[in-house]
Amino acid sequence: MARAEKFECPSFPWPGGKDSLAGHILEHVPPKGCTFFDLCAGRGNITWHAIHSGLEYEQWVVNDILTGPFFRAIRDFGNKFQATEKTLDEYKRCAELAKDGDPYALLMEPHLCFNGGTFGANGMRGDGGGRRTAESHTKNVHLACQYLREKKVRITNLDWRDCLEAERSGPNDIVVIDWPYLDCNVGAYSPESICPTEGIEYLQKASFPWVFCEYYQPLFVAAFGAPVFKQVVQLRSCDVNKVREARTECIWTNIGKTRPTVTVTLHEPVPEDRTQIYYTHLSESELLEEIKKCIGSVNFSRNQMQREMRERLLPALLELKKRTYRKTPGFYETLAKIGLNADTVRQWFYRSNTADEVIDLFEEENQPSVKQRGGRDSVDTEALLLEHADRMAKAVLTDKFANAKKLATQYVEARKESRV
Ligand SMILES: C[S@@+](CC[C@H](N)C(=O)[O-])C[C@H]1O[C@@H](n2cnc3c(N)ncnc32)[C@H](O)[C@@H]1O
Numbered sequence: 001m002a003r004a005e006k007f008e009c010p011s012f013p014w015p016g017g018k019d020s021l022a023g024h025i026l027e028h029v030p031p032k033g034c035t036f037f038d039l040c041a042g043r044g045n046i047t048w049h050a051i052h053s054g055l056e057y058e059q060w061v062v063n064d065i066l067t068g069p070f071f072r073a074i075r076d077f078g079n080k081f082q083a084t085e086k087t088l089d090e091y092k093r094c095a096e097l098a099k100d101g102d103p104y105a106l107l108m109e110p111h112l113c114f115n116g117g118t119f120g121a122n123g124m125r126g127d128g129g130g131r132r133t134a135e136s137h138t139k140n141v142h143l144a145c146q147y148l149r150e151k152k153v154r155i156t157n158l159d160w161r162d163c164l165e166a167e168r169s170g171p172n173d174i175v176v177i178d179w180p181y182l183d184c185n186v187g188a189y190s191p192e193s194i195c196p197t198e199g200i201e202y203l204q205k206a207s208f209p210w211v212f213c214e215y216y217q218p219l220f221v222a223a224f225g226a227p228v229f230k231q232v233v234q235l236r237s238c239d240v241n242k243v244r245e246a247r248t249e250c251i252w253t254n255i256g257k258t259r260p261t262v263t264v265t266l267h268e269p270v271p272e273d274r275t276q277i278y279y280t281h282l283s284e285s286e287l288l289e290e291i292k293k294c295i296g297s298v299n300f301s302r303n304q305m306q307r308e309m310r311e312r313l314l315p316a317l318l319e320l321k322k323r324t325y326r327k328t329p330g331f332y333e334t335l336a337k338i339g340l341n342a343d344t345v346r347q348w349f350y351r352s353n354t355a356d357e358v359i360d361l362f363e364e365e366n367q368p369s370v371k372q373r374g375g376r377d378s379v380d381t382e383a384l385l386l387e388h389a390d391r392m393a394k395a396v397l398t399d400k401f402a403n404a405k406k407l408a409t410q411y412v413e414a415r416k417e418s419r420v
Pocket residue numbers: 014015016017018019039040041042043044045046063064065066067158159160161178179180181189190193194
């Protein structure tokens with residue numbers, strides 16, 4: 001605790017970084033225990049706060065599929081690091097050096113890149129929160145180095161589930177989970193790198209205590225109940241309109257909750273008679289019942305697919321790769337015999353047009369078309385078209401291509417009509 005009075009807590013910017021939420025997260029963490037896991041550690045902001053606030057854990061683990069090299073650079077070189085001021089030349093130099101894992105460049109990354117992200121995805125930091133001086137960044141790195149060394153923090157870069165299974169976390173550990181938020185495409189990492197329904201199923205059955213944060217989402221409320229903490233935050237948006245959307249940060253935990261009994265649902269094939277006409281005869285409550293059944297089946301199937309890949313396909317492929325190494329026929333030729341190649345695998349993950357239409361249905365309400373907004377005179381048309389183009393750009397930048405395509409069609413039609 002003496003340390004908390006003496007120094008500021010280290011922190012590093014990162015897209016989705018939890019420097020400001022860490023205090024609330026840690027309120028739900030027991031003060032002592034065996035191992036503290038920061039499962040998707042990003043730039044380690046939750047761990048820095050946990051160590052800084054004096055939590056007494058025997059072991060510490062920071063895990064992240066992406067940022068392991070950053071933590072190793074802090075641990076192995078952080079004490080000697082001196083940051084330089086932000087310049088475009090230094091940015092370009094470090095971006096090149098980082099490709100070869102240069103520790104100085106890795107340590108400069110949060111200082112130089114937009115939102116503390118990565119050279120590859122986030123670009124040079126302009127005024128994107130970059131008010132820190134080189135001196136203050138240096139201090140943060142030195143202190144973080146001291147924390148990692150003193151606590152002998154283990155650094156791993158495993159997928160979240162592989163990490164938990166390798167470490168065999170138990171009832172005296174704590175697992176803090178801050179994985180990529182649903183639908184938030186922040187550049188440095190993708191929301192697609194986790195399967196939320198798999199995570200939910202895993203956490204529901206977990207025998208270790210966990211604390212989990214995400215935005216308020218019905219999916220998580222249905223799975224974990226009411227959050228133990230809620231706070232409305234303004235998004236740091238890269239929206240071309242500079243609209244700052246509000247979201248609700250939430251925290252859930254299984255601590256103090258009895259484990260729910262797992263209900264096994266039987267999943268039947270889709271009945272033959274389901275056509276659009278079938279649904280015109282259903283009442284509203286019957287429609288909702290039907291939608292609920294579909295959600296259950298979709299989640300079940302998605303988890304089933306995830307299990308097939310994680311527990312069967314991936315280990316079997318790894319073993320085959322090992323056995324066919326430098327042999328003839330090799331790995332690819334052997335797989336080709338059963339018709340498996342990269343294209344086959346890729347097409348399993350193509351989002352069907354139906355999936356895009358379903359997603360579109362949820363987005364339509366927030367995004368009126370140019371035409372729907374009639375009634376203004378032609379002086380406004382140009383402004384409306386510009387607004388529409390902004391929404392289109394946002395859809396492209398957030399990978400919502402079906403929606404972007406629809407907006408583009410509306411845009412072209414509206415341009416023809418208005419002849420602006
Ligand atoms: C919201 S950020 C974590 C921010 C962190 N708590 C902080 O304050 O700096 C989510 C992190 O999850 C990591 N991640 C994404 N998919 C993962 C996976 N399958 N397993 C482990 N980590 C993952 C990303 O690299 C990213 O750093």
